[in-house]
Amino acid sequence: MELIERMLNGDKRACARLISIVENNAKESEEVIRKIYKHTGNAHIIGITGPPGAGKSTLTDKLVKLLRKQDKTVGIIAVDPTSPYTGGAILGDRIRMNDHALDPGVFIRSMGTRGYLGGLAKATRNAMKILDAFGCDYIIIETVGVGQSEVDIVKAADTVVMVMVPGLGDDIQSIKAGIMEIGDIFAVNKSDLFGAQRTATEINMMLDLDQNMGRRPPVVMVTASKNENIDKLYHEIEKQYSYMKVEGILEERRKLNLKRELVELVEEELRKVVLRESDNNGEIENASNKLLNKETDPFTERDLLLKKII
């Protein structure tokens, strides 16, 4: 594929086209990933997640500035929600990153979730592989604004930065399961606002409760809009990354994520095959009628369907 050659040689338009392919076309997407996979694995993948309006885009913008000062190339995938009603989306993360639009060392791509619920889009991981092969030293993935349980970013990133802001609830919120468990680093943004210190204290107390943690996540107070303490945050990101590298955790984490990805791919394909087969023969329809009339139960029917196909 000519586009791949061009992308590997640093052509931004080709890179953009390939990302569209992995977003839009399942068959071609497979082709692309097969060919570029051996070129991936060199970038440090940083996930930036947190609730809507926490300042993820602004923080990303400032981090990119810092990375560029050190001459590191950066790819950014910024995910925003797709409408469940129309399939349309307003992708607005770029507004905060316009300073980098003309920088040849930065590639920014906005992505709609297109019905995917874990905080990323279905194509995010593949787009990440393209930016990795493109040669980005760092890839920053900015999730949609998350609530309590959108944790897919852990399956994609090496390092997860959880961006919190003051005023989102009491200390019980911080010991709940879900997104509070996934941060390698916590950034309390808008730390010039009232209550920021308290938010940081609550997160610290929550983290101190956990005895079985490998490395206790640091909590950094930042004010991204004023570019305050971004260097501290960056320092913590680097510290975490080298810790993971030295302890072999990075490799372990990447392997686990690849395993998850592979299992998902198998599941997806299997589901397609099973549904296609049983749909063709009208078996799902028949079973549904039997279920409606209480002639059978869902688990018996499941076993019957699977037995026929596999």
Place this chain on the structure above:
Amino acid sequence: MSKPIRVLVAKPGLDGHDRGAKMIARALRDAGMEVIYTGLRQTPEQIVAAAIQEDVDVIGMSILSGAHNHLFPKIIKLLKEQNAEDILVIGGGVIPEDDIPALLEGGIAAIFTPGTPTTDTVKFIKENVK
């Protein structure tokens, strides 16, 4: 997987009135398109760079400052330089009738002046994106 139309909505130049741009962004969203909104005060260079990285089908620009005769042709020229003239470029805002023929001649696909129903813009995009 069906491919949604991707549109970059941008405000080139120095006027700070983005209500029209937001309205059209919202209308395109509701028509099932993916709208990349880049905000105020963009240079033509920034807009073209963003359009290429985002691999959009359409660039929609709103200009209310009177600088349309400078900014629109600049965008077309930059797109050509990048071999990206396949991207459909449309404009909106306060553009005098007399200026429109030359802009269309210069490669802008359509100009939508105040009062145009958003449905017209949606229809135009859907019919003209390859």
